[in-house]
Amino acid sequence: NAGVTQTPKFQVLKTGQSMTLQCAQDMNHEYMSWYRQDPGMGLRLIHYSVGAGITDQGEVPNGYNVSRSTTEDFPLRLLSAAPSQTSVYFCASSYSPSTGELFFGEGSRLTVL
Amino acid sequence: AQTVTQSQPEMSVQEAETVTLSCTYDTSESDYYLFWYKQPPSRQMILVIRQEAYKQQNATENRFSVNFQKAAKSFSLKISDSQLGDAAMYFCAYRSSYLGDNDMRFGAGTRLTVKP
Numbered sequence: 001n002a003g004v005t006q007t008p009k010f011q012v013l014k015t016g017q018s019m020t021l022q023c024a025q026d027m028n029h030e031y032m033s034w035y036r037q038d039p040g041m042g043l044r045l046i047h048y049s050v051g052a053g054i055t056d057q058g059e060v061p062n063g064y065n066v067s068r069s070t071t072e073d074f075p076l077r078l079l080s081a082a083p084s085q086t087s088v089y090f091c092a093s094s095y096s097p098s099t100g101e102l103f104f105g106e107g108s109r110l111t112v113l
Numbered sequence: 114a115q116t117v118t119q120s121q122p123e124m125s126v127q128e129a130e131t132v133t134l135s136c137t138y139d140t141s142e143s144d145y146y147l148f149w150y151k152q153p154p155s156r157q158m159i160l161v162i163r164q165e166a167y168k169q170q171n172a173t174e175n176r177f178s179v180n181f182q183k184a185a186k187s188f189s190l191k192i193s194d195s196q197l198g199d200a201a202m203y204f205c206a207y208r209s210s211y212l213g214d215n216d217m218r219f220g221a222g223t224r225l226t227v228k229p
Contacts, residue, residue: 031215042117042204042219050215058216090158097215098208101148104158 002026006091006105013081013112021076021108023091031097032074036060036087037107043090049074050097081112115140117207119220126195127228133180134190134223136205144210147181147188152202152222161203164188166210192225200227 004025013019025032033048045058049068063085065077074093078085088109092102116139126132138147149161164172164181171179176193192199205220 033215033217040122040221042221043217044219045216048215056215088156092158092217098210098212100146101160101163102158102208102217107156107158109156 004091004093004103004105006089006108009106009108011108011110013078013110015081015083015112017081019078019081019110021078021089021091021110023074023076023105024072025074025091025093025103026072027093027095027103028071029093029095029103030071031095032068032091032093033058033102034064034066034074034076035090035092037090038087046076046089048097078110081110083112086110086112115142115207115209115218117205117218117220119203119205119223121223122221123224123226125226125228126192126199128195128197130195131191131193132195132225134192134203134205134225136188136190136220138186138188138205138207138218140186140207140209142209142211146208146210147179148206148208148217149177149179149188149190150204150206150219151199152204153198153200158204162190195227197227197229200225 034046035043047066049055091105147164151159180189208217
């Protein structure tokens, strides 16, 4: 039972480079989201999706882009990496947008030099 | 916007003892969910316990229990018979039940150390 799978687990980028964090879930969840975790700040929502073809911004969306072409996949794109985007990123999903707990991936540690 | 506050950045407990982690939240809604997540050094976010706001009874999961005070907007986590494996970062989280308000909001976390 894979749950939520994120890749890569670790990545080092140079300022200005772009990259995509991949996220896939096999639980047929409608709701998927991306969070970033920074020391002393908990987890903050970047973008979320309530179903295929539907995405919206969270609390800290600048510098990130998402799409949801299938129920299973929800990639997060960094358009032009900046040192301020050094963080741990989590993909999460839930059955519906407004009920129940989130199921998390294992996280991706991104360092931007 | 709803906010979640964890006022204890760090806590420590002796093995086999009991510890309580505090959490308060701010909301004008009446229907919502509250959660405690555990994040060990592996970084994985693990659900410890959940509470539906409409339920009067406090949730329990083995050694973990909550004290949910809806009027006071307080949601503390009690860990009984603490074990070395309980050492982790603990996050309190809030989620609205209303469609259109999809964000799960997290506190800043409490780092729990368990002393042998």
